[in-house]
Every structure is written in structure tokens, then in C-alpha cells.
Amino acid sequence: MHDPSVVDLSRLQFALTALYHYLFVPLTLGMSFMLAAMETVYVVSGKAIYKQIAQFWSKLFLINFALGVATGLTMEFEFGTNWSFYSSFMGDIFGTPLAIEGLMAFFLESTFVGLMAFGWDRLKRGQHLAVTFLVALGSNLSALWILIANSFMQNPEGAHFNPVTLRMELTSLPDLIFNHDAQAKFVHTSIAGYVTAAIFVAGVSAWYLLKNRHVELARRSFRMAALFGVLATAGVITLGDALGFIGGQAQPTKLAAMEGLWKTEQAPMPFNAIAFPSQKDHVNYGVIQVPYALSLLVTHSLDGTVPAIDELERTAAERIRNGIPAVSALQVLSAKPGDADALAQFQAHEKDLGYGFLVQRYAPDVTKATEADIAAASRDTIPQVAPVFWSFRAMVVLGLCMLAFFVLALIYTMRNNVERQRWLLKIAVCMIPVPFIANETGWLVAELGRQPWTVYGVLPTWMSASTHSLGYMIFSLIGFVSLYTVFIVIEMYLMVRTIRRGPDDEHAPSPSIEPQAARLAGQAEG
Amino acid sequence: MELYATLQSIWWLLLGVLLMGLGTMVGMDMGVGAILRYVGRTDMERRVALNIIGPHWDGNQVWFILGGGAAFAAFPLIYATAFSGFYVVMLLLLWSMIIRPLGFEYRSKMPSPRWRNAWDWALFVSGFVPMLVFGAAFGNLFQGVPFHFEWNLTSFYTGSFLALLNPFAILCGLLSVVMAAYMGATTMMSGAEEPIYGRARNVARATAIAAVVLFAIGGFWVHGMQGYTLTGGPAPGVPQTPLQGSVSVAAGAWFANFHAHPALWLVPVLGFAGLLLGFLAASANRSHLAWWLGAVAWIGVIGTAGVALFPFLLPSSSHPAQSLTVWNASSSKLTLGWMLGFALVFVPLILWYTSWAFYVMRGKVKADHVAADEHAY
Amino acid sequence: MKTFLQFALFMLIAFVVILMAITLGEVGAWYFAWLIGTTMIVLIAAAGGMLLDAQDEQAARKAAAAARHD
Numbered sequence: 009m010h011d012p013s014v015v016d017l018s019r020l021q022f023a024l025t026a027l028y029h030y031l032f033v034p035l036t037l038g039m040s041f042m043l044a045a046m047e048t049v050y051v052v053s054g055k056a057i058y059k060q061i062a063q064f065w066s067k068l069f070l071i072n073f074a075l076g077v078a079t080g081l082t083m084e085f086e087f088g089t090n091w092s093f094y095s096s097f098m099g100d101i102f103g104t105p106l107a108i109e110g111l112m113a114f115f116l117e118s119t120f121v122g123l124m125a126f127g128w129d130r131l132k133r134g135q136h137l138a139v140t141f142l143v144a145l146g147s148n149l150s151a152l153w154i155l156i157a158n159s160f161m162q163n164p165e166g167a168h169f170n171p172v173t174l175r176m177e178l179t180s181l182p183d184l185i186f187n188h189d190a191q192a193k194f195v196h197t198s199i200a201g202y203v204t205a206a207i208f209v210a211g212v213s214a215w216y217l218l219k220n221r222h223v224e225l226a227r228r229s230f231r232m233a234a235l236f237g238v239l240a241t242a243g244v245i246t247l248g249d250a251l252g253f254i255g256g257q258a259q260p261t262k263l264a265a266m267e268g269l270w271k272t273e274q275a276p277m278p279f280n281a282i283a284f285p286s287q288k289d290h291v292n293y294g295v296i297q298v299p300y301a302l303s304l305l306v307t308h309s310l311d312g313t314v315p316a317i318d319e320l321e322r323t324a325a326e327r328i329r330n331g332i333p334a335v336s337a338l339q340v341l342s343a344k345p346g347d348a349d350a351l352a353q354f355q356a357h358e359k360d361l362g363y364g365f366l367v368q369r370y371a372p373d374v375t376k377a378t379e380a381d382i383a384a385a386s387r388d389t390i391p392q393v394a395p396v397f398w399s400f401r402a403m404v405v406l407g408l409c410m411l412a413f414f415v416l417a418l419i420y421t422m423r424n425n426v427e428r429q430r431w432l433l434k435i436a437v438c439m440i441p442v443p444f445i446a447n448e449t450g451w452l453v454a455e456l457g458r459q460p461w462t463v464y465g466v467l468p469t470w471m472s473a474s475t476h477s478l479g480y481m482i483f484s485l486i487g488f489v490s491l492y493t494v495f496i497v498i499e500m501y502l503m504v505r506t507i508r509r510g511p512d513d514e515h516a517p518s519p520s521i522e523p524q525a526a527r528l529a530g531q532a533e534g
Numbered sequence: 535m536e537l538y539a540t541l542q543s544i545w546w547l548l549l550g551v552l553l554m555g556l557g558t559m560v561g562m563d564m565g566v567g568a569i570l571r572y573v574g575r576t577d578m579e580r581r582v583a584l585n586i587i588g589p590h591w592d593g594n595q596v597w598f599i600l601g602g603g604a605a606f607a608a609f610p611l612i613y614a615t616a617f618s619g620f621y622v623v624m625l626l627l628l629w630s631m632i633i634r635p636l637g638f639e640y641r642s643k644m645p646s647p648r649w650r651n652a653w654d655w656a657l658f659v660s661g662f663v664p665m666l667v668f669g670a671a672f673g674n675l676f677q678g679v680p681f682h683f684e685w686n687l688t689s690f691y692t693g694s695f696l697a698l699l700n701p702f703a704i705l706c707g708l709l710s711v712v713m714a715a716y717m718g719a720t721t722m723m724s725g726a727e728e729p730i731y732g733r734a735r736n737v738a739r740a741t742a743i744a745a746v747v748l749f750a751i752g753g754f755w756v757h758g759m760q761g762y763t764l765t766g767g768p769a770p771g772v773p774q775t776p777l778q779g780s781v782s783v784a785a786g787a788w789f790a791n792f793h794a795h796p797a798l799w800l801v802p803v804l805g806f807a808g809l810l811l812g813f814l815a816a817s818a819n820r821s822h823l824a825w826w827l828g829a830v831a832w833i834g835v836i837g838t839a840g841v842a843l844f845p846f847l848l849p850s851s852s853h854p855a856q857s858l859t860v861w862n863a864s865s866s867k868l869t870l871g872w873m874l875g876f877a878l879v880f881v882p883l884i885l886w887y888t889s890w891a892f893y894v895m896r897g898k899v900k901a902d903h904v905a906a907d908e909h910a911y
Numbered sequence: 912m913k914t915f916l917q918f919a920l921f922m923l924i925a926f927v928v929i930l931m932a933i934t935l936g937e938v939g940a941w942y943f944a945w946l947i948g949t950t951m952i953v954l955i956a957a958a959g960g961m962l963l964d965a966q967d968e969q970a971a972r973k974a975a976a977a978a979r980h981d
Contacts, residue, residue: 049957063908067908077592078636089624093688099611100610114600115889119593119887126585127894173775181868232957271609338684411925415918415922415925419914424966475618475688521590
């Protein structure tokens, strides 16, 4: 049997290492394409300042990239080390996109990132630009395959359970790849990375403008970041809505938790703008509602409804009852493969096998499960509402703030006088942490909202973990926390140091237009 | 042979190819890390050494990642059982490996000698430890690992952490370390001038001989060791679980495949030949040839292990019948088929652009260039 | 005030565009949209940078012309 605290620690360790990894990934996804845009201007216009711009930001890109690669290794190991049952049960499906990621994307990204850093003098301009684009393409394709794998966990399509090999097996790779959840999630995540990079570049450029340093580099970077960011943010919001809609259909429990829906309501449903959900009492406290809004938001119509938690728990209890014979038949099949009676019983109840596993947590012999066990297991099907509810709201609010910021930034930079708007520049610097927080809360909504499943409706989290001792888990957790703490300190220090030093001014080309620099210097003094 | 069994055998081979690629490409970088403090005495010498592999270590490391990913996709039970069973060892491998990207990228970002010295040690650890664990893992495959499965294939590892670091495993680990050091040394011979060149040449000659000795000792050791033989259970190509196997254990059984097919003796011969000729090539200052002969040696050595173990992938010492084999631990026919399709398209592409990257960055790395390039490590 | 109106206008445009995209459908050919969108974002950002140089040159010419006038 699994020790519940080992499962909890495995979850904690995975969440910490994934959230940590995800601090660095979005910046890589977006910055690589921003570098490509900057270098495109260099190649097209031939102005040396753009080479300096591309080289300076690529220095920051590489500091971030190193830690992204390092912490990504952890993720590759962790499925096997800490989630071994998950890995053997789902590996036939889940391993495929991971391996293709290596073949198609990670090799591309990693091989060319070396040329991107070291190849400035060895490659022609056009060749180097192509290399930069390949790095950007590779890193985003990498995200694509990882998110295809993740979307299988959210909305398992293209697979079935094989009672002979006792595991899930692939039935269609195209179904896996073109899973609607994967499509929306990839685009949402990838361009959330663009937003992250745009805010980062805009924020650092704003800091230079405030200090009146590297003005020519900063003005151009700010302009490009504002354009890059405003388009990307609009895209993120659009895709976020699509993802919410698709995810809500595939995972009604996640949607109910995101919106804090305890009791089924008539259409048009009101939207809980603010609420303090209580898991124990199945009710929200301190609610502020917007009438009609929820029906509009989640069903895009006034007469649509979605199931609430009370109804979802009732459905879950029925499915658990139906899943129990599936689990007991499987136990027979494991010892006697091909037993006809067991196979018939299994096939009749196959679709609720995962729900049968859920109750096994309380009744190791599922045929002896009591009503109390079934009730406890059906309560388990609802994720922790409050953190999902609040993470979701934080993500949305931060997304809208970033949109407003980019619109403002765009107005001033297009008028070509952003360097005089010190208040806006100060806001830009303060915005730097915002996309990172939004990214992390997005991860929390997606993955906390999926609980209690690793693969929604198929495999419960409690079964998925490896059968380690508590001591092993504490050892590894302490190891990760101390190592990662040292890493982040070093990384932040080097980032800040590199930003403070700025581009190498000795080798810097003189600004293309001297009077402009003089005008700016005059402004700063005045 | 049936299609499924053919696919399983192909993926066994491809996994082997990836592990050989790992040994050659990752081994080269880790070897440089492991001998960095010896071949580079001054800061600039070390920077030159690091910049020889600087443009390539990241791409090379993907051989490692792809090895893991392919094991996950093609043999999920192996990935799940081995990674969780070897928990502490895997963590040591992981933790030593993840300081490596930082070592490359961050080492020369600060002028302080203490900072750089600390990262040099980190690079040493992240070169030495992963290759030691890599070899030790093979050593444990020969001896079997204590694990078993519940009815639903939940795996339980019942051994201790220290049992994984037994004498034979350490011997295999050392073999892997010296072969990596050999690859690193020949790489540095190709990319550096004196005095790094001469020191790297010494390392290459010494490690080639050490590898020959360790490989030979390993062969004799395995000869007396308890080996595993498949005696029953479902045939190859039939979907099955490890719960249905039947396995016997007897001394010398790991040589059964060689006795059955004497042509297979060529595989270990390849290993010895690669190392011995590599020694001669390094002595004759033919560094590129020496590097390629090292790659041949990796093919021979890993091939020898694969041939001896086949069809076993991870034998269970506590429940031999539940040992994992090519036939009972693989993915479904459909998954193996799709994966093969992707591999056939992308592996040639990878080889093509990797060669191009090496071609672009060819030639010797010079100290004055390292000092002038702000992107250099 | 002018800036505020501009801001409100742009925000409105953004919301209308987002709303249009949303009503067009949740289940779109998103992979394809990503390809097109990414290309567009990169090119527009690049064009924005080049426009800045053009604006600078224009400002410099104006300043030069004004200086000759004096």
C-alpha cells in the first residue's frame, strides 16, 4: 500500500520542482522569438545597434536558459523516480511525446543554441539569423510536445486500457496530438511566454531609460517589446478563454472549483467575482456576484448551465459503484489472463475503472467497500476549491493588468517620447515580476484543479506515486530545496549584475543618429 | 519473426544506439569536466578547454535526455522500475548533472578566482559522478536488482542504497569514467594547443590502457557470475506482463548468447580493438582518429553488455521470474511503430545538423580569442 | 486627456478583437493560428523597431531644417 504522506511529499516535490522549472521556461519561449525579431532588424537594416541589442539580450537569455535546461533534467527524471506507477501505467502513451520532444525539438534547440552564442564570427548574418529562429522554433516545439503529454493527463484521448498488459495503451497518435485541450493549451502557454519576455525586456529597458543609460538600445528594445507584448497579451486572453471552455467540458470538477460552484443553479448563472469557499461546509462566504455573467463566460450563452459540486459528487458516487466490479475483475485477470468471465465483467464496467481505483484508497479489497468509503471517495473527486478559485482570479487579473500596461506603453512609444514618461517607466520596472506570478498561478489552476487524478478520470494520484519510504522523500526534498535555493540566488545575482553592467559600451557602435542622442541627453537634464 | 517482436528487437537496438551515443557524446563533455583540473593549470587554460566543448555540450547532453525519453516511451516498465528502484543513486546522478549547465554558463561570468575554482570543482563532480553512476547501473543489471511487482504492477524495490554501489558495479562505473576521460582527452587534443595538448595526450594514453584492463577484468568477473536464462512464459511478440515469466539462474549464463552465436565475440573484440588502436592513434598524434576509435570502443563495450544480457533488461534478484525483458517490458506495437517512424525521420536530421555545428566550430580554440569574445565561457 | 481617450479606445479595440476571436469558436485550428500569429508578432515587432529609426531620421531632418531657417 502507499503511505499517504509519501504521496503528499511526492506531490509537494513535483509541484515545487515544476513551478521552479516554470520560472525559467516562459522567458526562454518568448525571448528566443524576441531575439529573432531583433536580429531580423539587424539583418534587414544592417544597423549595428541592432546587433548590439540582439547580443545583449542573448546574454540574459543564456543565463536564464542554463537554469531552464538544468531544472528540466529534474522533470525528466521525476516521472520515473517519484511516479513509477504512473510511468508504467501511462508510459505507452505519455512517453511517446516526451521522446518525440527530444528527437524533434530539444536536439534542435540545444544544438543551435551553442551556435547562436559562439557563432557570431563564424556564420554569415543570414545563417546566424536562421540559427536564432531555429532555437526559437526548437524551444517552442519542445513546449508543444510537453503540453501534448500534459493534455493527455487533463483530457485523455487516443488511448484505452489493455486488460492483458494491465495498462493504458495508445490507440491513435493523431488523436493525442490534436487533442483540443493540447491545441489551446500549447498556444496559451507559448504566447504567455512571449508576454513574459516582452514584460522583461520592457522592464529592463525602462530601467535603463530611467537611469539615462544605453538610451539608444533601451528605446528600441522598449518599442519592440511593447508591440510584441500587446499582440501576445491579446492572444493569451483569447486562448485562455478557449482553454477554459474546452477544459470545463473535459473536467467539470475543475471548472466548478475555479468558479466556486457548490450548488447547482438555474440559468443564467451569476459569476462569483469574490468569494471565500469553504471545502468543509460546501459553501462560499463573503460572496460578491455579477448576475448572468457565469453563463456567458463559460457557455457563451445566457441559457447555459454547468454542473455544480453537489451534482458532480452524486455522479462520482455512481461511477465509483460501477467501477468496483471493474477493479475486482482486473484482479482476477492479473492472475489468470484471458479468464472469460472476468473479462466480460471487466468490459461491462471498464469506463469507470479509474473511479474503482479511487475507492481502493479506503477499501484495499474493493468488493468490501462500504457506503462510507464510497462517500469519502466521491468527496475526493472535488479538488481543493479555494486555491484553484483564487489562483484563477489572480491569473486573470494579472493578465488584464498586463494588457492595460502594454496598451499604454504602445501609445507612448509610438509617439516616440516614452523616455519622458517617468511614471510609465517606473510602472514598467514594477511589472517585471507580474508575468512570472501569472504563469505560476496558471500552472496551479491547471494542475491543482485536476486533482485527485494524475490522468483525469483514469488514474488517481494516490496510486501513481512510487513506493518509497518516508526517509527517501525527506532526503530528496531537502536536497532539492537546498540546491535550488543556491541556484536561484546565483542566477538572480548574475542577472542583476549583467543588467547593471549593461551592454559592452567600449565595443558599442555609435548611435546611428547623433542629434537624436543629443536631444535625449538634453531632455534628461531638463 | 512476428512484427511486434521485430519492433521490440529494433527498439532494443535503438536504445542501445542511444546509450552508445550517450557514452560517446556526453562522455566526451563529462570527460573534459573530469580531467579539467589536470589538463588546465591556469585559468586561461581551463577556459580554453571549456570553450572547446562550449558550443556543443548542450546539444550533446540531449543524447542523455533522449536516452531517458526513449526508455520511457519504448520500455516504460524499465524506466519506471529502474528510476524508482535506484532512487538515491538517480538523485546523485541528477544533482551532479544539473550543476553542469550552470558550471559552463556561470563559471567565467565573474572574475573572482574563488568563484571560478568552485565551479571547476563542480564541473569535475558533474563529469565524474554521472559517468560513474552510468557504468554502475550496467554493473547492477548483470547482478540483478531486488524488486518485485504487486498484482497491478506496482513495483517495490527491497534493496538498500549501498547495495547498488557494490564492487562489480564500481568496476563498471570506473570503466565508464575512464572511457569518458579518454573521449574528453582526445577532444581536447583536437581543439587545443600546447601545453593542454600534451597533457590531454597523456590522459588519452593512460585511460585507453586503463579501460582495456578494466574491461578485461569485467569479462572474467561476469564469467563466474550468476546469469539469468528465460525458461518459459509467453513467447516473444505476445503482449504480456512480468507476472507470467519463468526464469532460471545459473553461473556463467551471461555467456550463453556468445556460445550460441560465436560471431558475437566480434562485439567485445571491437571494444578491445577500439581502445588499443585508440592508444596507438593518440600516441601518433592522430587525435581525430583517436576520437573515432573511442566511439568504436563505446559501441563495443555497450554492445557487449547488451548482447550478454539479451533478452534481459533488468533482472530481479529477489523474484527472478519477474525479471524485465525486451518482451515483457516494452510498449505496445502501435507506440513502437510510431516511435520508429519518428526516429527514422529525425535521427538522420539530428546527425546532419550536429555534424554541421561541429564543422562550423572546427579548428583550434585560441586563448586570445577566448579573451576577446564576450560570449565565451 | 487625449492620452486617456486613446488608451480607452485601444483597450476597447483589444476587447472587441478578443470577443470576436472568442465568438468565432473555442475549438479552432490553434496550431495553425500559432504559426501565423508568431510570424506576425515577430514581423510587427521588427517593423516597429525600424519605424523608430525612420521617426528618428525624420525628427533629425526637421531639426536640421529648422536650424537652417534660423
